[in-house]
Amino acid sequence: MTDAAPGLDAARLATLGEAALDDALRTFADAHGAAAxxxxxxxxxxxxxxxxxxxARRALYRLAQRGVASPAAPAARPIVERGVEHAARAWISGVDGHGSRAVWIVFEGAYGAATLCSLILNDTVGVVDAAGGAITKKRLEAELAALRASQKLPWVELDPARAVGLVAEALALHRARATAPPAAFARWAPRFGGAAPAPVPELQAPDPALVERAA
Structure with a gap:
């Protein structure tokens, strides 16, 4: 017997024939409605x-046909949730004689998948070139090692938010000059939507010893 439905005895129901059982459950469902x-x-x-x-399943079905049913159970959450894509790591090269520098930004998204966005930014033009795609951690480390070995300009890691801000500055240049980034940048544009320009780094306090030496 259940608290929600006095008089419904599972042991007694088990002794009934199919027709009598169906009648008993139908009568019970009709009498109690949603409470059943x-x-x-x-x-x-x-x-x-x-x-x-x-x-019991037939009785539930008949109630559902009349619009009497339990609320749907919430969808089960996945064991591994899909992550929100974000800039996880970034590197930048020194500026060459033409005011250009390379920027690499690794975006991490669904289930930890990584995508490398490789850009060339120019101080007066904006985004000059764009490339990249999905990349594994092993391949990323190999690419970085090869880059450091072949590049004459410094190549350092920096805060991903600052790297995104540098791209925002480049896009602001395009807007100011009424120009557009190269077509190859189109696939990356949504990742920088709404990004703010990089903040100006705080100046470090001068070393008193150096100031005294220069006096």
Whole structure:
């Protein structure tokens, strides 16, 4: 017997024939309406016997046809949740004689997947070139090692937010000059939507010893 439905005895129901069982459950459902749902669900999932479980499911179906049903259960959350893509690491080269420098930004997204955005930024033009794609951590480290070995300009890691800000500055140049980044940048543009220009780095306090020496 259930608290939600006095008079519904699973043991007694198990002794009934199929027709009598169906009639008993139909009468019970008609009499109690939505209040019958907990007891019927218990019977449908319980150990009172196959006939009782099937009868309870039929009673639940008939109630559902009349618009009487339990609220849908919330969707189960995935074991591994899809992460929000974000800039996770970044590197920048020194500025060459034409005012250009390379910027690499690694975006991490769904399930830790990494995407490398490789850009060339110019101080007066904006975004000069764009490339990149999916990359593994192993390949990224190999690419960085090869780059450091072949590049004459300094190549250092920096705060990803600052790197994104440098791209925002380059895009602001395009807007000010009424120009557009190269077509190859289109696939990367959504990742920089709404990004703010990089803040100006704070000046470090001068070394007193150096100031005294220069005096």
């Amino acid at each position: 749902l907990p007891a019927l669900h218990d019977l449908a999932a319980g150990a009172a016997g196959r006939a009782v479980r099937r009868g």
